[in-house]
Amino acid sequence: MGRLRRALASDHVAGWAFIGPAVLLIGVFGILPIVWGLVLSFQKSDLIDPNTPFVGLTNYRALAHDHVLRIAAGHTLVYTGVFVPVSVIGALFVAVALNRKIHLIRFYRTAVFVPVVASTIATSIMFLWLFDAQYGLANWLLGKIGVGPFGFFDSPRGALYAIIAMTVWGWVGFDVIIYLAALQGIPHELVEAAEIDGASRWSIFRSITVPLLGPATLLLVVWSSINALQLFDEVYFVTHGGPPPYNTAVVVWWLFSLAFRLGAAGYAAAIAYVLFLAILVLTMVQFWVGNKVVHYSS
Amino acid sequence: MTMEAQADRIAWPEEAEAVERPRRRWLPFSPWHLVLFPLALIMLLPLVWMIVTSLETQAESLHFPPVLVPGSLHFGNYPSALRSAPFGRWFLNTFIVTSTVVVSNLLLCSLAGYAFARIRFFGRAATFMLLLATLMVPFQVVMIPTFLIVKKLGLFDSLPALIAPNLVSAFGIFMLRQFFRTLPVELEEAARIDGASRLGVLFKIVLPLSLPALATLAVIQFMWTWNDFLWPLIAVFSQRNFTLQLGLTVFQGSHDVFWPLVMAGNVMSMIPMLVLFFAAQRYFVRGIATTGLKG
Structure with missing residues (x-):
């Protein structure tokens, strides 16, 4: 028995020695701030x-x-409400289009994936130029098809939608990767059987593909919502919350400004905790609704 | 099939025209090209336009309608950009921060992930749950107190301020633990009986079998750190401590109408990330497909 005890003891020591550095660091920079943030609020x-x-x-x-918080909360909801369905549904169609063996498919996939690795700032700089109201390529191209010109980021009513367009470009590849992985899991026999039965492509898509992608869709809706509610970089750098007064103000931008520019860190911490709670509740609601709608195949 | 195997198939599709419905051929190529080709052009447009602009003269860039093909290629914009801002310094800073964070994550997440996967010790389950719980908390909740902690530690406005909070990630621990648990335990047991230490087993047997997982963690962590903006914005103040992302915002702000210069700087800032992406595309795809995470 003495040996067994010794072995157990050494396992305890070894285990804690292995996780020690990680636990210490996450304790200081992960757990302590969560508690401190609540105190600060x-x-x-x-x-x-x-x-x-x-x-x-x-x-x-x-x-x-x-x-301002009320305005920012409104914009955050509009942004999330447009960005999430546009990017997720867009990615669904793109993924289905990309899920086939044809020439150039690697080129097409790479073109869709590359923006994922571009930073928010690099993306913002590209779009500041592309969407330049005076010299931008976008206004010239859109003019060719008889639309515009637009003010994009300078437009009080359009700036938020310009940000949506830009962030969809940056995100859609991410969603496509998740969808492609899920599409690979759909059994060929199912689609072939439907084809033999004379089902059209559209009805195969609607009745087989979309339902079987349910779990991936739920994951993407939850994950994109969490990120959309935390929009910051693009607003801070591209529009500074404007055009004035607060046409693209969003919640995290406002709480950052309060904490680090306006000297109201305690109040900002309170906003952060309320937003955290809102994200948590929304996530739970999405999973709750999602699990009623989505069917998980065994 | 596992998600990882699926992810590999995404990155390496076979190219073959034949499979696509031979009947109903009204085009000499698959009609999907009519959708996919314009889509690819739209996705590449901002990148291509950035590169084109970076090779134009100032006058060409401020011409409307836009000059689509520059008269000659002005590679001189690149050295000009390097001269007009301390890009070298920002590159070095970003490189130091990113490489330290990646190496430290590989080491510390391996150690912790292995302990959580294989060693039975007091408090294992509770500690693991606690670490996992921190993943649920969004960054904006912890950013203000983390700033205060970094300040208290005397690290504010220094590279260690950018490094210290990111030395280890709960996500990495979780990912590696899951991977280690899929490895056959018999090899490790045999090595233990032969007298190898825990550390020896980890480094000589487990890690060599885990190279794909380690590569995935490395590229995802690299992308997060290289592209991060909000934390550097909070943690450093002087230009000599800037990362590339911070530097770019300042550079763009002070050269607002000099788009060729700004674009040259932007292209350079993306090169390391793009090189890594093309060299390790399968690991990016796998990292995203298996974990569902982008920074």
Whole structure:
């Protein structure tokens, strides 16, 4: 028994030695900030003054009277509500088109995948130029088919949609990769049987492909929503929340501005926690609804 | 079939015309080309236009209708961009930060992932769940306190501020643990009986069998770190500590109408990422297909 105990003890030591560095780092930079963020949301802080008095629920009460936050929340919902269906449904069609063995298919797939590795900033710079109101290629091309000209990022009403177009370009390849992996899992026999029965391509797509892609669709809807609700880089860099006053203001942009530009870090922490809660609730609702609609094949 | 095997098939499709419905041929090629070719052009347009503009003169770039084919190729824009901003420094910073983060993640996630997969120790399940839970918390919740922690540690406005919070990721631990569990345990047991230490087993047997998983983690982590913008924006302040992404925003802001210059800088910032993508496309595809993550 002594040997067994010793072996067990050494396993405990070995296990903790192996995970020690990782646990320490995640403790300091992963778990501590989660707790500290909650504490901060009940404090007044400008990130400079070491004195951060507790102010009770003041920060959370202030949420209700924040005019900019209301605008930003509205834009965040519009952005998410358009971006998610456009990118996911678009990716579905693109993936189905790409899921075949024809010449040039590797070229087509690469063309769709490449934007995924472009950073948000590099993408933004490309689109600032492409969407330039005066000299941009987009206005010239759209003019050829009799549309425009558009102000794009300079347009008070259009800027948010220009951001949607740009982020769909950057994201769609990601969704396509997930869909392609799921399409490979659809049994050929199923499609062939339907073809023999004389089903049209469209009805095969609707009645076989789309339902079997349900789990992938649910994953993409949840994942894209989580990311869409956290839109920041493009708004910060391209439109600065504008055109003035707040035509592309979104929640994370506003809480960043509050914390790091306007000296209201405690209040920003409260917004961050409320957004976290909203994301959590939305994710749970999406899974709940999704699991009723989506059928998982065994 | 596993997702990984599927992912490999995505990256390496066989090219063959024959399979596509031979009946109902009204074109000498598959009608799908009529959809896919314009689509590919649209997807490539911003990239191609960036490269074209980076080779134009200033006058050509500010001409409407746009000059689609520059009169001659002005490669001089590239050295000009390098001279007009400390791109060298930003490249070096980004390279130091990214390579440190990738190497450290490979090492620390391997160690922790292996322990969670194979060693039975006190508190294993609870610790693992706790680490997993941190994955659910969005960055904007932790960014303000992380800034305060980094400041308290005296790291603000330094490269270690960019590195320290990213030295290990719960995602990487989870991914490698899942992979290690698929390996046959008999090999490891045999090595243990032969007197190998845990560390020896990990480095001599497990990791050599895990190269695809390690490559996947490496390219995903590389992409995250190289492209990250929000954390560097918070963690550093002086231009000498900028990463490329931060530098690009400043460069674009101060050379607003000098598009050829801006585009040359942008092209250069993307080259390492693009080279890695084309060299390791299958690992990107696998990384995304199996984990569903983009930074």
